[in-house]
Amino acid sequence: MSTRVEGALGALYPFLDERPADVDAVLAAVAASTAAKAAEIVALRGSLVAEHGQRLVDCARRCAAAFAAGGTLFAFGNGGSSTDAQDVAQLFLHPPKAARPLPAISLTHDVALITALSNDVGFDVVFARQVAAFGRAGDIAVALSTSGGSANVLRGLAEAAQRGLVTVGIAGYDGGRMAEPDVVDHLFVVPSASVHRVQEAQTTLYHVLWELIQQALAGEL
Numbered sequence: 001m002s003t004r005v006e007g008a009l010g011a012l013y014p015f016l017d018e019r020p021a022d023v024d025a026v027l028a029a030v031a032a033s034t035a036a037k038a039a040e041i042v043a044l045r046g047s048l049v050a051e052h053g054q055r056l057v058d059c060a061r062r063c064a065a066a067f068a069a070g071g072t073l074f075a076f077g078n079g080g081s082s083t084d085a086q087d088v089a090q091l092f093l094h095p096p097k098a099a100r101p102l103p104a105i106s107l108t109h110d111v112a113l114i115t116a117l118s119n120d121v122g123f124d125v126v127f128a129r130q131v132a133a134f135g136r137a138g139d140i141a142v143a144l145s146t147s148g149g150s151a152n153v154l155r156g157l158a159e160a161a162q163r164g165l166v167t168v169g170i171a172g173y174d175g176g177r178m179a180e181p182d183v184v185d186h187l188f189v190v191p192s193a194s195v196h197r198v199q200e201a202q203t204t205l206y207h208v209l210w211e212l213i214q215q216a217l218a219g220e221l
């Protein structure tokens with residue numbers, strides 16, 4: 001066993017006289033599985049950007065035009081996608097240096113509102129109600145879902161479409177209901193059956209989209 005592994009085990013088991021007997025096998029299995037997952041995500045991210053290239057450019061140009069006209073972006077999703085929605089909003093609003101801050105709001109973080117709506121009306125409306133209250137024609141709705149089938153996400157998109165927002169869907173697996181006709185204007189599907197790989201690749205999609213929107217706004221796309 002290498003000195004580094006010995007050191008790590010010392011930190012993991014400081015109070016045990018003896019480590020579990022099979023720890024070497026466990027560590028070897030973890031290393032092999034981590035390497036396989038890393039390879040899978042690198043391949044998936046590369047193929048996604050290649051496959052969605054033109055669609056990303058088209059979507060970025062449309063979003064840039066919406067921002068240039070004073071539009072706001074609303075992002076939403078459940079679970080891991082809810083934190084991704086918050087990441088999208090902070091990325092647009094508080095970008096790295098030299099990039100242009102753009103108005104973006106996540107609809108996932110108001111616990112009082114979401115619990116009240118869920119308790120009194122139903123969880124299905126938590127995004128749609130906010131889109132109805134804040135969304136205006138020409139704004140942008142970005143919906144994140146791994147299954148593409150969450151009822152509250154689909155209701156949010158339907159409300160956005162009805163109000164004339166540009167709708168962007170980011171899904172996984174086969175796209176689910178988000179991939180049905182007329183659900184979104186711009187659809188990006190991560191074709192993986194692993195929820196973890198889907199979420200990892202979705203972060204690449206929205207980071208690339210953000211970069212392209214910045215380029216489009218600067219007249220470089």
Ligand SMILES: O=C(CO)[C@@H](O)[C@H](O)[C@H](O)[C@H](O)COP(=O)(O)O
Pocket residue numbers: 078079080081082144145146147148149150153195196199
């Ligand atoms: O983060 C994860 C799984 O990695 C979970 O929290 C996951 O986001 C939740 O199960 C969501 O409720 C799934 O909803 P969706 O992505 O299918 O719309």
